[in-house]
Amino acid sequence: MTAHPTAAQPPVEVFESGDAALRVVASSPDREANWATVHALAAWLDNAGADGVHGAVPTYDSLLVEFDPAVTSARQVRAFVLLGLRQLEFAGVPARAPREFLVPVVYGGEYGPDLERVAEQQQLSVDEVIQLHTTKAYVIRCLGAPAGSPMMDGPDFPFPVPRLKDPRLSVPAGAVSVAGRQAVIAPAMAPGGWCVIGQTPLTVLDAGSEPLVPYVPGDALRFLQIHPEDFAQYEGRKLEAIR
Amino acid sequence: MSLVIQQPGNSVVTDLGRFRGPRFGLPVNGALDQFSARAANILAGNGDDAPLLEVTALDFRMRATTDLLIAVTGAPLRLTVGGRECQQWEPVSVQAGETIALRRMHGGLRAYIAVHGSVDAPVLLGSCAPDTVVGFGLRLAEGTELKTSRSVPPIRQPYFDLPLFRLGLTRPEFHSTAVVEVTDGPDVEEFGDTAELLYNTEYTVSGRSNHIGLRLGGALPERQSTAEVLSRGVPVGAVEVPSREELLVLHRGRGVTAGYPVLAVVTSRSLDVLAQARPGHKITFRRTSVTEATAKHRAALRELETLRSKVGTVFSLLGIGNQPGRHQPLPAAGT
Structure with a gap:
């Protein structure tokens, strides 16, 4: 089940994913365009609020659209998705000013047990790894598991970072990790196979408020190195946009 | 009006799930056996998505402080109310002070207890379904008091030994x-x-x-x-x-x-x-195929709609609650 809409529209493929979901994949050679397409389409679907469509989960080049098969069907939702693409083609994507977040991090030691391993694997010093990690402004690409983790393109390391051979059963909330060419912060305690290089004392996830996490895809994030003795000073504060 | 948990086993209050969750990175969660959960709520005269109890594997006991109507579905088990053996997949009358016990679950892993008028539970993004990752939800412990909202006077069985209701739902089969x-x-x-x-x-x-x-x-x-x-x-x-x-x-x-x-x-x-x-x-x-899967899903929901209308008729004859409303519109077959 593959759709190739007319040439003017972004090239998109639609795959069956069971009786209650579809996977939409933007398949142009331009990664940024693919990312923009799936996120714009997710926003369009949310705003359209079609009967029986539960919502959409956009990531990098793909979008999972979930629906209630009692109310609608894979065929109807697929037609609706293609309609959305056509509308976006006409109307364009409404611009939204990205916000910026600054995240204090204690690197290494008990806070970042994999920092030295990552440095060794990258053939860099620990300071160079921290330097590369704090230099960049990251774009939050999507919200991932667990609990709305901000998934970002990783620091400009020379090599992709291998995942842990034995994933940890428990990684604390605030853990700052890298894997492959990606970077992330853990909003909640969960098992994890990524390399943990540091930890932020800030509270990322607030289950008592909506939205649960303060950022949305497209927002920017920077890391700032702090000393272990300053960890307590920030602890319990919420992550908030600085602009 | 409440239920007091005496033996929690492994039990939570849940519903059909947090359908708005995934876009925020939260799983849908909710009752794992959706058919049994919907059936329990319908049998108790509730909307399908009303909060109910999900009991996993272990024995469970709670005491009612008020007269209630409940329904227990899901995996086969031994259900007793005030020491009397009762049927699963049927409405069951409970009197104030009686203990509801679920024992020896077998053949399956999860049972559902719905209470007429439902129970109080905290809500996140429109659902009370527990989320173990963000640490949200109502996991039951010994002494937990669940607030109930509607009391139902005991329904008397005029003919000794006959089941109180005969609603004719085809129960799911449970095999190893x-x-x-x-x-x-x-x-x-x-x-x-x-x-x-x-x-x-x-x-x-x-x-x-x-x-x-x-x-x-x-x-x-x-x-x-x-x-x-x-x-x-x-x-x-x-x-x-x-x-x-x-x-x-x-x-x-x-x-x-x-x-x-x-x-x-x-x-x-x-x-x-x-x-x-x-x-x-x-x-x-x-x-x-997706087409066949959708047809089967809808057939099961139509069966539940039939059950709902029978329950509605019986309850109105007995003067219980309001006519239970449908949770969501169901399209005609084949759309």
């Missing part, structure tokens, strides 16, 4: 071997010919299974490519092969995004079957 229907996943081609192993193998449910996913032992299809997969949204029911040891079938507590190829997807109807699979049970997979 189950056939689970799946449709081809979006990444089936990455597994080449080895994908067929999924349909020719008998798998055994591992003890490491939970609401996030079931782990199944048996011959494993193998991905033919080694290209890195970018994280993407994965549906509930996704069948993946993350390791060389086990097959992973994601259930309602699954992380919303992952980077493993999706070999197949379990149908909505068969997710209920998996919800009842105990460690050691045997599973075989059968390939179906």
Whole structure:
């Protein structure tokens, strides 16, 4: 089940994913365009609020659209998705000013047990790894598991970072990790196979408020190195946009 | 008006799930056996999505401080109210002070207790379903007091020994071997010919299974490519092969995004079957189409609609509550 809409529209493929979901994949050679397409389409679907469509989960080049098969069907939702693409083609994507977040991090030691391993694997010093990690402004690409983790393109390391051979059963909330060419912060305690290089004392996830996490895809994030003795000073504060 | 938990076993208050969750990175969660949960609420005169109790595997007891009407569905077990043996899959009258006990669950793994008028539970993004990752939800403990909202005077059985209600719902069957229907996943081609192993193998449910996913032992299809997969949204029911040891079938507590190829997807109807699979049970997979899966799902919901109208008739004759409303409109067959 593959759709190739007319040439003017972004090239998109639609795959069956069971009786209650579809996977939409933007398949142009331009990664940024693919990312923009799936996120714009997710926003369009949310705003359209079609009967029986539960919502959409956009990531990098793909979008999972979930629906209630009692109310609608894979065929109807697929037609609706293609309609959305056509509308976006006409109307364009409404611009939204990205916000910026600054995240204090204690690197290494008990806070970042994999920092030295990552440095060794990258053939860099620990300071160079921290330097590369704090230099960049990251774009939050999507919200991932667990609990709305901000998934970002990783620091400009020379090599992709291998995942842990034995994933940890428990990684604390605030853990700052890298894997492959990606970077992330853990909003909640969960098992994890990524390399943990540091930890932020800030509270990322607030289950008592909506939205649960303060950022949305497209927002920017920077890391700032702090000393272990300053960890307590920030602890319990919420992550908030600085602009 | 309340229920006081005496023996919690492994029990929570849940509903049909947090359907707005996935876009915020939270799994849908909610009752794992959706048919049994809906049936319990309908039998208790509630909307399908009303908060209810999900009891997993272990014995459970609670005491009513008021007269209530309840219904217990899901896995077969021994249900007693005030020491009297009672039927599952039927409305059951409970008098103030009586203890409701669920013992010796067998054949399946999860039972549902709905209470007429439902119970109070905290809500996050429109659902009371517990989320173990963000630490949200109402897990029951000894002494937990659940607030109930409607009292129902005892319904007298005029003819001794006859069941109180005869509502004629076809109950699901519970076996230690189950056939689970799946449709081809979006990444089936990455597994080449080895994908067929999924349909020719008998798998055994591992003890490491939970609401996030079931782990199944048996011959494993193998991905033919080694290209890195970018994280993407994965549906509930996704069948993946993350390791060389086990097959992973994601259930309602699954992380919303992952980077493993999706070999197949379990149908909505068969997710209920998996919800009842105990460690050691045997599973075989059968390939179906999305059209057929949708038709079966809708047929099951129509059966529940029939039940709802019968319950509505009986309850209005007995003067219980309001006519139970339908939770959501159901389209005609075949749309």
